[in-house]
Amino acid sequence: MLNKVILIGRLTRxxxxxxxxxxxxxxxxxxxxxxxxxxxxxxxADFIDIVTWQKTAETCANYLGKGxxxxxEGRLQIRSYDDNQGVRRKAAEIVAETVxxxxxxxxxxxxxxxxGNAGDDFASEVSFVDDDMPF
Numbered sequence: 209m210l211n212k213v214i215l216i217g218r219l220t221r222x223x224x225x226x227x228x229x230x231x232x233x234x235x236x237x238x239x240x241x242x243x244x245x246x247x248x249x250x251x252x253a254d255f256i257d258i259v260t261w262q263k264t265a266e267t268c269a270n271y272l273g274k275g276x277x278x279x280x281e282g283r284l285q286i287r288s289y290d291d292n293q294g295v296r297r298k299a300a301e302i303v304a305e306t307v308x309x310x311x312x313x314x315x316x317x318x319x320x321x322x323x324g325n326a327g328d329d330f331a332s333e334v335s336f337v338d339d340d341m342p343f
Contacts, residue, residue: 211283213302216310217241219276220255225269235265237272239280239302257301259285268307279308 217239225235240253258280260268272278282304291297 212281213284214279214281215239215241215256215302216277216279217253217256219272219274219278222273223260223265223269225265233262233265233269235260235269236301237268239278257299258282258304259301260304260307264304264307271309271313272307273313275314276309277311279306279310280304281306281308 220238220240223235223237225233227233237258239256239258241256243252243254245251280302282302284300285303286298286300288296288298
């Protein structure tokens with residue numbers, strides 16, 4: 209069996225960092241991924257929810273922002289939940305295993321990388337091992 213997704217796109221907003229009750233960091237953001245132009249030459253985009261865990265979550269929250277270009281490698285996850293009216297819903301999201309920064313931070317965004325070197329976040333990679341996953 210194989211469940212692997214690779215996407216390149218831009219963040220639609222800053223990542224949202226939260227913590228599970230046990231203290232595990234989890235960050236979520238949405239990636240705008242361009243489709244091929246249609247027959248009229250118009251471009252459309254898909255807006256895909258991305259979830260990161262542990263150190264990857266903290267790094268994304270600290271060093272990424274709206275508009276940043278990233279490559280995400282991970283797996284597709286479909287989960288079910290009950291909305292406020294009690295209706296059963298499904299959500300599709302990508303659980304990221306690797307996030308690569310493909311551009312440099314713009315003015316006003318953090319220029320520091322996890323190594324602490326200013327401006328070296330170009331194409332840096334953040335990854336985790338399966339043992340980091342809380343489930």
